[in-house]
Amino acid sequence: xxxxxxxxxxxxxxxxxxxxxxxxxxxxxxxxxxxxxxxxxxxxxxxxxxxxxxxxxxxxxxxxxxxxxxxxxxxxxxxxxxxxxxxxxxxxxxxxxxxxxxxxxxxxxxxxxxxxxxxxxxxxxxxxxxxxxxxxxxxxxxxxxxxxxxxxxxxxxxxxxxxxxxxxxxxxxxxxxxxxxxxxxxxxxxxxxxxxxxxxxxxxxxxxxxxxxxxxxxxxxxxxxxxxxxxxxxxxxxxxxxxxxxxxxxxxxxxxxxxxxxxxxxxxxxxxxxxxxxxxxxxxxxxxxxxxxxxxxxxxxxxxxxxxxxxxxxxxxxxxxxxxxxxxxxxxxxxxx
Numbered sequence: 220x221x222x223x224x225x226x227x228x229x230x231x232x233x234x235x236x237x238x239x240x241x242x243x244x245x246x247x248x249x250x251x252x253x254x255x256x257x258x259x260x261x262x263x264x265x266x267x268x269x270x271x272x273x274x275x276x277x278x279x280x281x282x283x284x285x286x287x288x289x290x291x292x293x294x295x296x297x298x299x300x301x302x303x304x305x306x307x308x309x310x311x312x313x314x315x316x317x318x319x320x321x322x323x324x325x326x327x328x329x330x331x332x333x334x335x336x337x338x339x340x341x342x343x344x345x346x347x348x349x350x351x352x353x354x355x356x357x358x359x360x361x362x363x364x365x366x367x368x369x370x371x372x373x374x375x376x377x378x379x380x381x382x383x384x385x386x387x388x389x390x391x392x393x394x395x396x397x398x399x400x401x402x403x404x405x406x407x408x409x410x411x412x413x414x415x416x417x418x419x420x421x422x423x424x425x426x427x428x429x430x431x432x433x434x435x436x437x438x439x440x441x442x443x444x445x446x447x448x449x450x451x452x453x454x455x456x457x458x459x460x461x462x463x464x465x466x467x468x469x470x471x472x473x474x475x476x477x478x479x480x481x482x483x484x485x486x487x488x489x490x491x492x493x494x495x496x497x498x499x500x501x502x503x504x505x506x507x508x509x510x511x512x513x514x515x516x517x518x519x520x521x522x523x524x525x526x527x528x529x530x531x532x533x534x535x536x537x538x539x540x541x542x543x544x545x546x547x548x549x550x551x552x553x554x555x556x
Contacts, residue, residue: 458492
């Protein structure tokens with residue numbers, strides 16, 4: 220195990236957001252009076268022992284936790300190993316490619332999704348989409364964490380040059396903009412705020428949910444936690460937000476109310492909750508060879524609809540809103556479930 224985790228540590232170093240790590244270390248030096256050297260030694264030790272990344276050492280709050288609490292957190296290494304078993308590489312393509320995902324799960328969508336190839340072969344499709352929609356969303360088919368997302372108003376779209384514009388920016392997907400439920404729009408109108416539901420089909424074929432979260436935009440066109448937005452826990456039984464909104468940036472406070480709109484986050488009722496749970500349940504059983512998926516669901520005035528499904532769903536969105544580790548939910552007698 221140790222050699223593997225040393226390789227993980229090398230991987231984290233290559234992918235590290237060094238500016239963010241420095242920010243966390245400066246904050247911790249002030250708040251906990253730990254020198255940079257002491258933090259570095261603690262960080263490396265925790266990474267090797269608990270299979271977490273250096274940034275997660277801070278995001279999980281390890282700096283002030285006992286070992287018994289640290290054991291409960293599922294970090295990047297743990298999630299990689301679990302998801303490799305739950306969602307084998309040979310089964311992931313349908314989730315990796317948004318074009319294939321839409322084709323397979325189309326009955327669960329409430330908006331249109333079209334590939335660049337479709338637009339190229341049928342110019343009338345461009346005319347219809349731009350005439351019928353005030354806004355369109357352009358994406359990379361393999362994009363993640365809100366990267367490569369461009370939202371454009373109809374007035375700003377030149378239909379004659381749209382294909383070249385998309386190719387130049389490597390945007391190979393266009394979606395009709397989804398209008399979210401008015402209650403969610405009051406909470407945060409800057410983006411479509413989606414519900415993330417983590418699901419699991421165990422080795423015996425039994426379905427369950429691992430958690431439900433509301434992703435809340437903060438003056439952003441996307442709602443991803445990685446883009447500086449909030450996530451909050453949802454009570455699965457009631458559909459009410461059961462805790463404050465949290466950032467992945469440890470220097471920012473938890474939010475009981477939305478920092479821009481002032482709408483209270485704790486106690487917020489997700490509309491169409493029973494239909495949302497049912498939609499995700501049915502979607503999970505459609506391709507059961509991928510056993511654990513993080514579903515992104517939009518809540519429209521008419522009901523819920525799928526946005527996407529993630530085989531490598533985020534451990535931060537899952538655990539930070541409840542402020543404790545959930546590794547036990549993906550373990551079975553010491554082995555990955």
